[in-house]
Amino acid sequence: MNNGWKMVSFVSKIGFMIFIAILSGCSTKDISHLKPLKTTIIHINDHHSHINSEKIALNIDNEAVEAEIGGFARVVSRINELQKRKINPITLHAGDALQGTMYYTVFKGEVDAKLMNLISWDAFELGNHEFDDGDDELNRFLKDLNTTVLASNVVVNQNSSLHNRIKPYKIIIRDNQKIAIIGIDVAYKTKYSSRPSKNVEFWDEIQSVNKYIKELKTQGINKFIVLSHFGLENDIKLAFQIEGVDVIIGGDSHSLMGDYDMIGLKSATKDYPIITKSKDNKKVCIAQSWEYSYAVGALNVKFDEFGDIKECSGYVDLLFDFNTKNKKLLDTVRLYPQLKIVKEDEKALEIIRSYKSQLDKKQKEIVGFNKKYIGHNRIPFDKIDGVSSLEYGSEIAPLIAKAFYLKSNNASFAIQNAGGVRSGLTSGNITIEDVYKLLPFSNTLIEFKMSGKEVKELLEDAFSSTFDKSSTGAFAYGYAIRYDVDSKQSKGNRVSNIEVLNKTTDKFEPIELNKQYIVITNSYIADGKDGYEKFVTIKDKINTYYDYAMSFVDFIKTQPNITPVCKIYHPIKSFK
Structure with a gap:
């Protein structure tokens, strides 16, 4: 295209914009300062109350390297640095600040709010786990939070404490130009896997975004960011179905975006951001920044004079220990801009230390009592x-599985591997520390659907691992499911007479091979470990982010005296 045609095209666009402004009731003053805009969107998501830094296993040049990563004090430090350095910064949190560690279990959202308030946010989007303890607990968290809370598809009536707490969108000004930020929460999962009250409605995510973009366009706004707790795949689909969307900053799927092969980390996509097209064939940039306070995303965006994306680029910065002495890691960090050595923010550390000391004391808290030792055999009679020496195997594993089952709103039954339980439970007072010795691993509870046929195959795999590969930790226990086990049979023929508890009648019924059941289990075997290979083939797993040890603590607190499950509810009906 020659320069003459470029000038005609530019004048035509200006004339069209003025015409639209007049039709929509806007004065031409709204668009008289049309000019490009540069901004950097600084963002995190799904930090899930991961307050402390954590150890992570890396692989650098085929050498195993353990590194210290993340922690909210590093998030504060990195975001504050980026806000000072970047042009027209916009700072966003895409949801699921809460649930996942003892900080939340003990203090609810108090610690997260205090640390988040060390950052100047433009907006915080609600995630599904914000609703895990109901409206009132979420309201307490949001009251303490010094930012605008978004979710355009979450509609709260006046009977909820959350009434008027949540906004559909926020309009911000950068370089004298308006930018609209529209929030959405994943509707189905929040409604059915979390605990919002009946006074909270969840609208369709795509319809909500469309509604507010159309509404805001009439105000002369032409730059739109969707702050989404909807998952990366859904965000890509959403972009294709929306006119006018420019940027989607996401969460929920915990997606690591970018290339991290140099440290042995597998990402969801090598691209940061993903660049796709909207329904009106305009460029859309989609970004997410992993999980657990490990990373901060920095998306550099250039809008043209008409509010369309000209280009976008950046990195998800992984935050490593400022004091690391690991030469391998230091040498690698120097070569790659997406790896950062970050000093922890002192104000954040001060807050964390005060709660950490309280947490240490909390571990000694008595949460329950049991009159009699509750035993644990991995395999019946193995001591x-x-x-x-127990005829039906573990007494404690089915009790733990019961805690998982009761923690869920949806589960048909729970599965727990014998190796996930480290001992029996001694008689007397039970402390939180006792439970963490019993269940010492960093597991969360996972839910997903399986057919009856797949459940049978799963149990056969577990018992094959137990008896063919001598992996006693694979022995399968559960709750609200029971079966006969014959160790002398061949692979694929050891499990029979599987029954599942009917919640309505409180009676066991034969499993139906073609029926779909909702299983809840720990994240370790949900990843196919310990012989539970069938779990790997299951799609659409939902991580509840309930800590599996604290789920047992919560169960203990409801019981005046902890006793093994009755024989009728024990998963092992008979064992040979």
Whole structure:
């Protein structure tokens, strides 16, 4: 295209914009300062109350390297640095600040709010786990939070404490130009897997975004960011179905975006951002920044004079320990801009230390009592705990599985591997520390659907691992499911007479091979570990982010005296 045609095109666009402004009731003054805009969107998502830094296993040049990563004090430090350095910064949190560690279990959202308030946010989007403890607990968190809270598809009536707490969108000004930020929360999962009250409605995510973009366009706004707790795949689909969207900053799927092969980390996509097209064939930039306070995203965006994306680029910065002495890591960090050595923010550390000391004391808190030792055999009669010889195997594993089952709103039954339980439970007072010795791993509870046929195959795999590969930790226990086990049979023929508890009648019924069941289990075997290979083939797993040890603590607190499950509810009906 020659320069003459470029000038005609530019004048035509200006004339069209003025015409639209007049039709929509806007004065031409709204667009008289049309000019390009540069901004950097600084963002995190799904930090899930991961307050402390954590250890992570890396692989650099085929050498195993353990590194310290993340922690909210590093998030504060990195975001504050980026806000000072970047042009027209916009700072966003795409939801699921809460649930996942003892900080939340003990203090609810108090610690997260205090640390988040060390950052100047433009907006915080609600995630599904914000609703895990109901409207009132979420309201307490949001009252303490010094930012605008978004979710355009979450509609709260006046009977909820959340009434008027949540906004559909926010309009911000950068370089004298308006930018609209529209929030959406994942509707189905929040409604059915979390605990919002009946006074909270969840609208369709795409319809909500469309509604507010159309509404805001009439105000002369032509730059739109969707702050989404909807998952990366859904965000890509959303972009294709929306006119006018420019940027989607996401969460929920915990997606690591960018290339991290140099440290042995597998990302969801090598692209940061993903660049796609909207329904009106305009460029859309989609970004997300992993999980657990490990990373901060920095998306550099250039809008042209008409509010369309000209280009976008950037990195998800992984935040490593400022004091690391690991030469391998330091050498690698120097070569790659997406790896950062970050000093922890002192104000954040001060807050964390005060709560950490309280948390240490909390571990000694008595949460329950049991009159009699509750035994643990991995396999019936194996005396793994040095005390018990149990005809039907573990007493404690089914009790733990019951806690998982009761924690869920949806589960048909729970599965727990024998190796995930480290001992029996001694008689007397039970402390939080006792539970974490019993269940010491960093597991969360995972939900997903399986057919009856797949459940049978799963159990056969577990018992094959137990008896064919001598992996006693794979022995399968559960709650609200029971079966006969014959160790002398061949692979694929060891499990029979599987029954599932009917919640309505409280009676066991034969499993139906073609029926879909909702299973809840720990994240370790949900990843296919310990012989539970069938779990790997299951799609659409939902991580509840309930800590599996604290789920047992919550169960203990409801019981005046902890006792093993009755024989009728024990998963092992018979064992040969």
